[in-house]
Amino acid sequence: MLSLLAQIDIEPIDTPDVDWPVLVPLLVMSVGGILMLTFASILKRLPSSVWSIATVLLSAATAITVIPLWMRVTDTANSASSTLAGSVAFDGFSLFLTVVIAFAVGLTALLSDDYLKREGLEGPELYVLLMMSGAGGIIMAFANDLIVLFLGLEILSIAVYVLAAMHVRKLQSQEAGMKYFILGAFSSAFFLYGIALIYGATGSTNLIDIKNFLSVTVLADDALLLAGFALMLVGLGFKVAAVPFHFWTPDVYQGAPTPVVAYMASGVKAAGFAAIIRVFVLTFEQYRTDWQPVIYVLAVLSLLLGSFLAIVQTDIKRMLAYSSISHAGFILVGVQAATDRGTSAVLFYLAAYAFMVIGSFGVLTVAGGKGDAAQSLEDYQGLSKRSPFLAFALMVFLFSQAGVPLTTGFFAKFGVISAAIDARSFWLGVIAMISAVVGAFLYLRVIVTMFFAGDDDHDSDDGESAGQDDIGDDADVASTDKIDVPLGAQIAIGMCLLVTVVFGIWPGPIDDLAREAIPRLVQESPAALFGN
């Protein structure tokens, strides 16, 4: 009897190895968010700015904890691995995107402080949700198992549904949240069903196992697998706002609080593409002839529809929503290449785009005024006079989005198109460039409005010398009041500006990082393959 008991005692519960250091960035973000929620419910009197600062610090901490891990992963002796029974991938790819997401959270928090005060929405809720969503995004970047991926996706999404509806007194915001939630729930269902089908076809949800299974097994009937691809692509395509799963984008971008949109366009997109790359480019590498054409079509549609529909918009947030769709198309161009070059180009694009889009929406946050009222293009007339800083910053961000050289946007486009050319997708490259030109028209429209509109009448044809004195007081400018840029927004916009210009002129460092983040994608750690 005793011996039997002893025997039972000895039998250990089979728990997977946990490589705790790997989880530190995720833990900082998620536990930080939970702690913040706890403290917030105890210390109600704290000023709202505290939460903003805490979020910024925590996301900075997340980014900093990545540094030693990055050293470890790029050190060849001790490179990429997976942990938690192979469900968490530890490689340069996940770390790179973790940093991008951490920056997205931090910069959004900087923008949010004054936004919340202006809108009378002070409180810790937005920050907590932001951090939870960031944690979800990091999980997606690390996910090496479809179930984990789904968990990450849901954590990310649910927080963002609430964030979109954050502005409780604004009907549009409620509508945006509702729309995003319903469509998002649908897309999650698609995604989950896709997982189920892939599990049915391969017998596993673990990406390593799936890849190994597919490399040794020839499926007589791969209909199940292909259906799984399609459904997962619907789910992920929705998150990254690729045509034809883009319908929510303009409405949600228009209605949701502007800082939240900044996060949606940067962090959520990055997480979505992380999943697409890890699942498709990596795990289903052998089946690339099956999914590449689909991505090709999605890319073409997103590029063209995004840029053409953007032109006809008069609301600047809708305009940027469509432009973000066309950016998704550009990133898909890199995905479609399904090469290391393509993946590193996608990473560069995601990093570069995060800063330029947060910067753009940062400017929109400040320039939008109370209640995000000033959203139409006319409201941006003469912005260069009301706030030269904002106008200049938005100009740089828009030029960057248009792909004008010496901004990160140019090198990002250069990267994805060179990946496409390298993979011999010449026509995709051509279409992408055409879309870039169409997009340029749109961005120029905004720049014209900011810089030229309003001084149309003062020297139309009567000489340059006459214009000197009446430059400041054009009558038809919507409002000639100077705009005060709050400190948080100044820091956030300034930082985005710095990154966009400095790394636009000197893209080498980010490009090197993006390159190092490539080859170590799913790697079979011995434990994952044979143990547990």
Next chain:
Amino acid sequence: MTSTLTLAAADVSFPVLTALIVVPAIGALLVALLPGSGRPELTKEAATIASVITGAMSLWVLYEFNMADAGFQFTESASWVEGFGISWALGLDGISLFLVVLTGILFPIAILGVDPGHDHKPYYAWLLILEAGVMGVFLTLDLFFFFVFFEIVLVPMYFLIGKWGHGNRQYAATKFFLYTMAGSALMLVGILATAFLTASATGNDVTFNIVELAEGQALARDTARWIFLSFALAFAVKVPLFPVHTWLPDAHTEAPTAGSVILAGVMLKLGTYGFLRFGLYLFPEASVYFAPFMMTLGVIGIIYGAIAATMQKDLKRLVAYSSIAHLGFIVLGTFALNTEGIEGGLLQMVNHGVSTGALFLLVGMIYERRHTRLISELSGLQKSAPVMAGVFTVVMLSSIGLPGLNGFVGEYLTLLGAFNAHRWWAIVAAGGVILAALYLLWAYQRVFHGPAEGDNATMADLSLSEGLTLAPLLALIVFMGIYPKPVIERMEPAVDALVAHIEDAVPGFTEPVANFRTAEDAESHSDDEHGDEEHSEEEGE
């Protein structure tokens, strides 16, 4: 292949070519950061200093230039983005030398000679950025950076037109930007295809260095032709060639005077220079193949531009259309693919920059005084402004191509080259010379002769500072007309090398030369003594 780069490095340790790009860029930054928007003189001084330093450096380069060397000189090379094989490679040869000098000279003149009237600070900052970009295009030996500079010049010019232009300037600025960007969009695909396909054909790492790409010639024939077309479209828009020229009259007319001067003086040369450096040099076979087509476009441009110029009511628009005609000559000469033609084209690039630059300055001065550019509103100006009329006459005659002035030498060489290659093209193009005389003399007659009434009678003559602005250009016009040898002999080795490169790379192609040759021609290339027009005319006449 790389030896060409290192060989020519000579003993220059100061990275003067980098400085040519960086100094105006830093100048722009300084101007932008200068305090006090209420003191336009200060920003103007700063901008002047930056551009004068750049100009002085370009003259120093001219002085140090080794005439006997056909390769790239003053070369510099540093890795930029290793993963893509992009390097900061700069170099200068006889083809780019005078364009760099022209840029160095025209910018100080444009900055000193024209006052923007309002918003001085951004105006000068944009102008200096423009200078940096233009210098970059002429100096870079890396396709990536070529594209970067080629595109970046659009931004300052867009703002110069849109902010300081006249009339319908926003429309003109946007049209200019989109037209040019659309043109060069496909070039990026072409550049990438060149780099990647060459890399996969040779098995080397990807490189964007044009010397390596050009010497390698690893592309399949049809591929190279397609890629050439993607480049040609970009350059054709920039030049501009006939069907894609419509942005130019708008941009020129609405641009502020300095913008027009720079646009005509150097920016249009980006296209023609591109044809030489990136068309002929990188894709010799495709250039030979498409040469008749390009020459046809050039001739159409010459005739069309001239006819359109004749019809113009606006003086500035007239000069703009005359640019189309002049640039047609340059393309015609370039695609004659012989030393005379290319040299003539090069010379015309410089000539057109000087003469048309001066013409735009003069038109700007008239406009400042009279606030109109309509030819019908102007009359008898020579009575009130005799000096201006005199200067205008010289510049105009140079533009027409009067012997003794610079325009003649370039046009003569161009036509000679074209005649040797495809004589009927040259004969038609020569008609353009006559038309040039027609539209310019007619315009001169209407503006400066006739009765002077009202404002026309009281118009002020050239002021001292305006005269000083124009003086260097006038000096160049006369000097290069009387004694073009110093210019030509510096171009010649590089042009010969380019022609030899085409001959090497294209089997069955020999330089189209005339049966009858002058002593000077015989010196420059002793080979292929017998005339071989029939070789060059594969397309058949």
